[in-house]
Amino acid sequence: xxxxxxxxxxxxxxxxxxxxxxxxxxxxxxxxxxxxxxxxxxxxxxxxxxxxxxxxxxxxxxxxxxxxxxxxxxxxxxxxxxxxxxxxxxxxxxxxxxxxxxxxxxxxxxxxxxxxxxxxxxxxxxxxxxxxxxxxxxxxxxxxxxxxxxxxxxxxxxxxxxxxxxxxxxxxxxxxxxxxxxxxxxxxxxx
Numbered sequence: 589x590x591x592x593x594x595x596x597x598x599x600x601x602x603x604x605x606x607x608x609x610x611x612x613x614x615x616x617x618x619x620x621x622x623x624x625x626x627x628x629x630x631x632x633x634x635x636x637x638x639x640x641x642x643x644x645x646x647x648x649x650x651x652x653x654x655x656x657x658x659x660x661x662x663x664x665x666x667x668x669x670x671x672x673x674x675x676x677x678x679x680x681x682x683x684x685x686x687x688x689x690x691x692x693x694x695x696x697x698x699x700x701x702x703x704x705x706x707x708x709x710x711x712x713x714x715x716x717x718x719x720x721x722x723x724x725x726x727x728x729x730x731x732x733x734x735x736x737x738x739x740x741x742x743x744x745x746x747x748x749x750x751x752x753x754x755x756x757x758x759x760x761x762x763x764x765x766x767x768x769x770x771x772x773x774x775x776x777x778x779x
Contacts, residue, residue, distance in 0.1 A: 589621050590614060594644045598668070602640030605630070606668060608660045608703075609677040612740075612765070613647035617756025625740070625757075625765035632770055637777065644668060652682045653695035661702045673777060674707040675769065677740055679722055684755075689718055696722050700729040707733070708772050710740040738772035740765045 597604075607613050607626050615624020626645060633641045646660040656678050664671065678699065682692045703709065709726055712719040729735035743749055749761035757765060 590645045594646075597642035597644050600640070600642050602642050603672040604668070604670075605633070605641060605643040605673040605675070606664050606671040607643055607645045607647055607675050607677075608656050608664070608707075609647040609675075610651035610655075610681055611647070611649040611756060612680065613645060613675075613677050614649060615762065616649055617751030617753065617758060618762050619759050623759050623762055625762045625769055628762065628766035629769050629773060632766075633773065633777070636774070647677070650681055651678060652686075653678060653692070653699040657695070657699040657702050661699075661704070664704070671704070673773065674704050675710075675773070676703060676707055677710045679712045679719075683712065683714060683718055683722075689721065692718065693721060693725065696725045700725055700733065700735065703729065703733055703735060705734045706736060706776075708736045708738060708769075708776060710769075711737055713739065713741040736772060736776060738768065740768045742768060 613626055615621040615626065618624045621627070626643060630641060630643050646663055648655055656676060679696065682695065686692050709729065711723045711726055726735065726737055730737060743761065743764040749758055749764060751758045
């Protein structure tokens with residue numbers, strides 16, 4: 589699905605948005621991939637600006653901080669050239685599937701350090717000290733990399749917002765994500 593869409597976007601003209609991250613950026617859990625937050629925001633971006641925006645999704649299912657730093661950003665830099673907009677939603681898999689804190693924090697620092705200047709980076713929600721520590725690292729990127737922070741997980745309600753797997757967002761959850769992302773993207777693109 590994204591491979592074909594990415595190739596079409598790569599060959600087209602218009603402002604370029606590159607989306608980094610994990611399965612939530614791919615729309616996993618939605619009833620159809622077109623109902624993920626990225627296609628929803630892309631349509632709105634085109635409608636609101638009148639420009640032929642295109643998106644390339646480099647996010648990967650199971651993506652972690654190391655994947656952003658070692659795989660996704662290098663593709664962006666070497667194969668795509670400068671993007672007009674870069675978003676990154678990452679960290680959930682690191683929080684859910686990795687034990688300990690030291691390695692996760694080190695990987696987060698590495699990812700923040702290589703993100704293009706001005707990237708819109710989503711903060712994380714959740715209980716305990718690890719999400720807060722990661723958000724502190726993200727905030728340090730505001731100073732050093734001019735990262736623009738937003739929170740794509742700050743949903744107004746969790747009712748019906750998870751897919752059947754109880755991990756990924758549902759169509760409702762992706763609707764919440766699209767609204768939260770749009771607020772930041774609209775400000776960033778200056779429309």
